[in-house]
Amino acid sequence: MSEDIKLQFTTEDIAVTEEVRFVKKISNRTRSVITWTTLIIVIAKGIEMFFSTDLGINLYAVILYIVTNIFLIGLAAGFFLFYREEKNIYLLISSILVFIGGLINLPGNIIDGLTVSGIILTSDTNALTSDILTIVSYVSLLAGFIFMKMTLDGFRQEKRNIFKGQLSLPLGYALLLVRFVMFMIVPYEQMLTTVIIEGQEVLQVLDEYRAYSTTATFIGYGAVVMVVMGYWYLRRAYNILDKLPEGFFEKQEARKAAMTQQRQTMRSQKPEKSMLGLGRQRPIVPAQRKEDEIDYKPTIIPPEEFKGKKMFCVKCGLELEHDAVFCSNCGETNPYITR
Numbered sequence: 001m002s003e004d005i006k007l008q009f010t011t012e013d014i015a016v017t018e019e020v021r022f023v024k025k026i027s028n029r030t031r032s033v034i035t036w037t038t039l040i041i042v043i044a045k046g047i048e049m050f051f052s053t054d055l056g057i058n059l060y061a062v063i064l065y066i067v068t069n070i071f072l073i074g075l076a077a078g079f080f081l082f083y084r085e086e087k088n089i090y091l092l093i094s095s096i097l098v099f100i101g102g103l104i105n106l107p108g109n110i111i112d113g114l115t116v117s118g119i120i121l122t123s124d125t126n127a128l129t130s131d132i133l134t135i136v137s138y139v140s141l142l143a144g145f146i147f148m149k150m151t152l153d154g155f156r157q158e159k160r161n162i163f164k165g166q167l168s169l170p171l172g173y174a175l176l177l178v179r180f181v182m183f184m185i186v187p188y189e190q191m192l193t194t195v196i197i198e199g200q201e202v203l204q205v206l207d208e209y210r211a212y213s214t215t216a217t218f219i220g221y222g223a224v225v226m227v228v229m230g231y232w233y234l235r236r237a238y239n240i241l242d243k244l245p246e247g248f249f250e251k252q253e254a255r256k257a258a259m260t261q262q263r264q265t266m267r268s269q270k271p272e273k274s275m276l277g278l279g280r281q282r283p284i285v286p287a288q289r290k291e292d293e294i295d296y297k298p299t300i301i302p303p304e305e306f307k308g309k310k311m312f313c314v315k316c317g318l319e320l321e322h323d324a325v326f327c328s329n330c331g332e333t334n335p336y337i338t339r
Contacts, residue, residue, distance in 0.1 A: 025085075025242045026086075026238070026242050027081075027085060029081070030078055030085060031238055031241070033077060034079070034082070034234075034238045035235050035239055038075060038231045038235040039235055040067075040071050042228055044068045045064075045224060045228045047064060048061060048224070059113065063113070065109045065112075066110070068102075069102040069103070069105050069106050069137075070106075072098055072101060072102030073099055073103055075102075076095050076098040079091055079092075079098060079148070080092070080095040088151060090147045090150050090154070091151055094147040094151060096144075097140045097141070097143050097144030097147065098141060098144040098145070100137075100144075101138070101141035102137075104133050104137050107130075107133055108130035108131075108133035108134050108137075111129065111130050112130055131184055135177065135180065138176055138177040138180065139177065141169075142177065145173065148165060148169070148234070149167065149169075149170065152164060152165035153165045159244070160241060161240055161241050162240060162248075163233070163236065163240060165237075166230055166237075168227070168229045168230030168233055169226070169234065170230075172223050172227035172229075173227065175222055175223035176224075176227070178219055179216050179219045179220045182216045188213075191205050191206055191213050192205060193205075313329065
């Protein structure tokens with residue numbers, strides 16, 4: 001494929017240029033707040049995957065939850081700063097919902113941390129409070145990032161960005177909500193039993209709950225992966241926002257049009273199919289031809305003049321052997337050799 005029409009996305013295409021003049025443009029301060037908070041959330045969520053276990057949360061996981069929720073509040077602040085610049089109602093809604101999602105989950109995380117540390121005793125009231133706060137947080141974040149997807153879709157339509165909004169974050173928080181509800185219906189402690197292995201007590205999942213627990217666990221893994229990917233995509237979208245050089249989309253459309261035209265030309269130049277429509281017609285091998293089917297042509301130039309020189313088929317252009325009577329590709333006779 002020609003390099004002139006090859007679709008590719010390079011750093012030069014998204015380089016900041018002084019030629020860009022959008023009516024509305026994100027400020028560097030707002031961009032930095034959004035991109036840095038999402039980056040820290042990605043790192044925290046990635047580390048969290050190594051500390052979360054099937055046997056419940058531990059202190060390290062609780063600390064990472066708290067860090068994530070603090071920076072979610074920072075991300076909400078970035079959305080609000082952007083709303084003040086854009087006056088986009090979707091940005092305001094996203095800011096409020098993400099702020100609620102990050103703030104309301106902090107008390108639940110603190111309760112879990114104090115319980116895991118042994119500072120306070122586990123009680124039904126504390127557990128119920130933490131569960132309700134977590135559910136409200138997940139629902140709020142799910143709705144907030146749906147509105148954020150709609151916001152980024154609008155920026156793409158305005159040709160301010162090459163990226164649309166991603167479903168990764170809404171889907172990730174929806175899966176987290178499903179997993180959490182599953183463990184509320186059947187508490188994890190109810191699935192566990194203590195067995196003695198080599199003189200040590202080990203917690204294992206009861207056989208009747210093994211499938212249920214495995215399903216919830218894999219839903220949780222999928223949710224964390226989707227959330228991490230979603231925050232990374234969100235950071236990438238805001239890194240590129242309002243940085244496109246002038247005429248970027250026109251150049252992309254011209255490349256697509258050139259590719260389409262080339263494909264149509266290649267289709268029109270394809271060899272005809274066989275009568276049965278099963279593929280290309282294959283040339284008849286010279287050895288299989290009948291004597292009366294072979295049309296020998298007289299030598300135009302004495303063959304000794306071609307000694308040591310290359311000969312090419314007059315029909316398809318394939319290079320011929322020095323003693324080839326027929327072309328091995330199309331079956332055309334070699335006009336330079338007589339028999």
